[in-house]
Structures are given as structure tokens and as C-alpha cells.
Amino acid sequence: MSNSYTDFEIYNRLLRNDERMIRYVFYEHFNSMLRFNALKAAGNKCIELDDLIQELYLYISKNDWEKLRKYSPEYPFANWFSVVSYRFFKDFTYSMIESIQNVPIDNLDDRTVLSQGNNVSSSIIMDIKNAIRKAKPPRDRQILEALIINEEEPADVAAQFEVTVDNLYNIKRRAIAKLIKNHLQDYLS
Numbered sequence: 001m002s003n004s005y006t007d008f009e010i011y012n013r014l015l016r017n018d019e020r021m022i023r024y025v026f027y028e029h030f031n032s033m034l035r036f037n038a039l040k041a042a043g044n045k046c047i048e049l050d051d052l053i054q055e056l057y058l059y060i061s062k063n064d065w066e067k068l069r070k071y072s073p074e075y076p077f078a079n080w081f082s083v084v085s086y087r088f089f090k091d092f093t094y095s096m097i098e099s100i101q102n103v104p105i106d107n108l109d110d111r112t113v114l115s116q117g118n119n120v121s122s123s124i125i126m127d128i129k130n131a132i133r134k135a136k137p138p139r140d141r142q143i144l145e146a147l148i149i150n151e152e153e154p155a156d157v158a159a160q161f162e163v164t165v166d167n168l169y170n171i172k173r174r175a176i177a178k179l180i181k182n183h184l185q186d187y188l189s
Helices: 007-015 019-029 031-042 049-065 077-098 122-133 138-149 154-160 165-188
Strands: none
Touching: 007 019, 007 049, 007 077, 019 031, 019 049, 031 049, 031 077, 049 077, 049 165, 122 138, 122 165, 138 154, 138 165, 154 165
16 A cells, blocks of 8 residues: 655644654655665664664654754655754764763662562572673663663653653663573574
8 A cells, every 4th residue: 555645744744643644754654764874874883773763753753843843845855854864863873872881780789689589599680780781772771770670660761761651661672672682692602
């Protein structure tokens, strides 16, 4: 099924938070362009394309679509969207690389895990900490630490990262999936 929308329709339906249009713009019609721009902006760095596209959506929709409201209809929407997405991906991947820090996970308190009475061994706790230490991008690591190790309230963590609780759980789910995949690769090699 091929949909063809005018730039005016795309703009107005996005501003109304039309879920079908959001899916069309970010995950269907322009998805190839977004993936190309993300790969080009990241250079030869290993990136998670779906995460970057989700970040772009959050960026453009932030503050009631503040960035989208700067779109001028004198230019084709596809051109504007391509430029905005490329610049965002370039800035985001650069800031990701620049902000990678060694968070002192070794100083985190183990009592919350041990107080559960699960008879969890210290080697498992260390494995979890080491796996989380390797999480990339840094935001994934910080969210996993907050939710899993520090047992912070999801609503508080979501507010801290300026995302909805649903988006927070999506980020957590993808981060855990990446951790498992990377951990298995390390284990098998």
C-alpha cells in the first residue's frame, strides 16, 4: 500500500501527534533516508540505527514539536527532514563519543541485590556491573544503572532523561538486548 502525502499534510498531522503519520515519517517512508544519514553521520562507528531514529523522533517532537515548527513550506519537507536528521545524527553521535565516561560502578551499593535474599553470589553481581559498564551509548548505561542497580522509580528516571515512562522502558529493553548480545559475543569469543 503506497501512501502519498503532501508536505502540508505531513506537517499538520505530525503537529497533531497522529500516530500513523509518525510511523510513516520515522519508520516507513523516510526510514531509508534516515538510516543512510545516520550511517553517514556516524562514519565508521558502530551505531544502533533504531535507537538513533528514536532519538531523532524525541528531538523533533520535544516541546510540542518545537523543531518541526521551524520548518518552512517554501522547501520540500523531505529536504528539510534530511538536513535536520543528518545534523542531529552528526551532533548526537559526536556527543555520544565525547561523553563516554568511566562511571564508578565498583562503588555502587550491592546491598539492594543482596537484601533480596536471593542468595546471589558476588561474582554474578560483578558480572552484571561489568556488563552495564560496557553499555553504550552512555545514556543506556545511566538508565540501566538507575533502574536496575539503584532501583530508582521509573517516573523519576524518565523525568531526568526527558522521556515518557513508555519510552524509558523501550530504551531499557533495547539496552538489555544489546547487553545480552554483546555479552554473548564476548563470552563465545
